[in-house]
Amino acid sequence: MLRPGAVTARIGGVKQELLGFNGSWPGPELRARQGDEMRIRVENGLQDGALVHWHGLRVPNRMDGVNVLTQDVIPPGRSFDYRFDLPDAGTYWYHSHYISYDQVSRGLFGPLIIDERQKPDVDRDITVQLFDMLVDADGVYDEDTGPEQFTAAGRLGNVAMALASSDGVTVGERVRLRLINPSIDRVYDLRIDGLDGRIVALDGMPLEAPRAAPGIVLAPGQRCDLIGDVTGDIVFRDADAPDLGRIASSGQRPRRATAIPALVPNPMPRPNGRxxxxxxVMQGGAGGSAHAGFGTWALNDVSGLPRKPLLNVRRGTTARITLRNDTAFDHVMHLHGHHFRELSADGAPGDYRDGTLVGAGEARDILCVLDNPGDWMLHCHMLSHQADGMATWLRVG
Ligand code: C2O
Ligand code: CU
Structure with missing residues (x-):
């Protein structure tokens, strides 16, 4: 069971009232095994509505946790039973999908780890959530949401944290790090000290071959799995912030002689010819163009969910979608219920992702086999931007 509700947490040394699941801030790590069925009752202990979205999991549409498109908001005191199969292994996360810029920023999120049927050979498996929070002069969560929060780069925190599921490692051991960015608006440009490692998966999906990781860009909602050998304290640094946190090292054991293994790929759908x-086109924001609808941001001249879907296709159709950023800010576009491939400028298919970062003034094509029937949201995962209109949807029949 997951019970969203009020919790007391200590952030930056200051005790305060936030939100969490099952009395924990943020929510507990949920773990299951690839191929299993997940059954979870969400019982709403909030004074407000609740919804939970299983970010990155290819679930049946009515389990996706999106109001208007897939289900009604769960009222206070009521519950909803989520139930779905787990075809994919990997690093995912769950979070509130109701007034999410607010509820997620207060703590309604947690890791969701699906273990491979055959796990890679590592000594330790550590989840690290990179999260930031805006606090006032007293160090307490800042309730103020001025218009600037929505019209520019979002609400960036002034307290940054690396929430790790382990506080110690041994030098020489092989670890798997599962990085998750649940921050509402912040993009991290990460450097990791103390680990001689490679990237083995992005957004839960294994790479064909492990890849060097000089720097890792992690936009809101994105995940990155690394496997590597510990060489000292593992320190997480952001290009434009001080240390985000560290995992202390001690002792020493001999390093493995084997190379970093690739993960077994997940079963992905194949194109059927349709x-x-x-x-x-992403529009609006500070200094941006005008458009119809309620908010600052727009997609194809409409702000907020349009009445008609961006695409209405039969199941199995391969969609090529051009994401063009005509604004002065970066955006990370997240598609529900599917993984897509990023295409390079010459059209070559690249990594599988469920969120892709498109820089200001840039464009990227994605290719997606739409094999999961239902109505699926496609939105900016900078949650302040989503709240202010940057969302559309696709219908797969
Ligand atoms: Cu992580 Cu529409 O959400
Ligand atoms: Cu955005």
Whole structure:
């Protein structure tokens, strides 16, 4: 069971009232095994509505946790039973999908780890959530949400943390680090000291071959799995912030002689020949163009969920979607219920992802086999931008 509700937590040394699940801030790590069925009752202990979205999991549409498109908001005191199969292994997370810029920023999120049927050979498996929070002069969660929060780069925190599931490692041991960015708006440009490692998966999906990791860009919602050998204290640094946190090292054991292993790929759908095309133009924000609808941000001239879907296709259709950023800010576009491939400028298919970062003034094509029937959201995962209109949806029949 997951019970969202009020919790007391200590952030930056200051005790305060926030939100969490099952009395814990943030929510507890949920773990299951690939191929299993997940059954989870969400019992709403908030004074407000609740919804839980299983970010990155390819679940049936009515289990996706999105109001308007897939289910009604769970009222206070009521519950909803989520139930779905787990075809994919990897690093995922769950979070509130109701007034999420507010509820997630207060702590309604947690890791969701699906173990491989055959786990890679590592000594330790550590989850690290990179989270930031905006606090006032007293160090207490800042309730103020001025218009600037929504119109520019979002609400960036002034307290940064690396919430790790382990506080110690041994030099020489092989560890798997599962990085998750549940921050509402912040993009990290990470450097990791103390680990001689490689990237083995992005957004839960294994890479064909482990890849060197000089720097890791992690936008809101994105995940990155690394496997590596510990060489000292593991320190997480952001290009434009001081240390985010560290995992202390001690002792010494001999390093493995084996190379970093690749993970077993997840079963991905294949194109069936039917194709569709669409373009999403990101608009608005400070200094941006005008458009219809309620908010600052727009996609294809509409702010907020449009009445008609961006695409309405039959199951199995391969969609090529151009994401064009005509704004002065970066955006990370997240698609529900599927993973897509990023395409390089020459059209070559790259990594599988469920969120892709498109820089200001840039464009990227993605390719997705839409094999999961239902109505699926496609939105900016900078949650302040989503709240202010940057969302659309796809219908798969
Ligand atoms: Cu992580 Cu629409 O959400
Ligand atoms: Cu955005």
């Amino acid at each position: 194709e569709a095309r669409a373009t999403v």
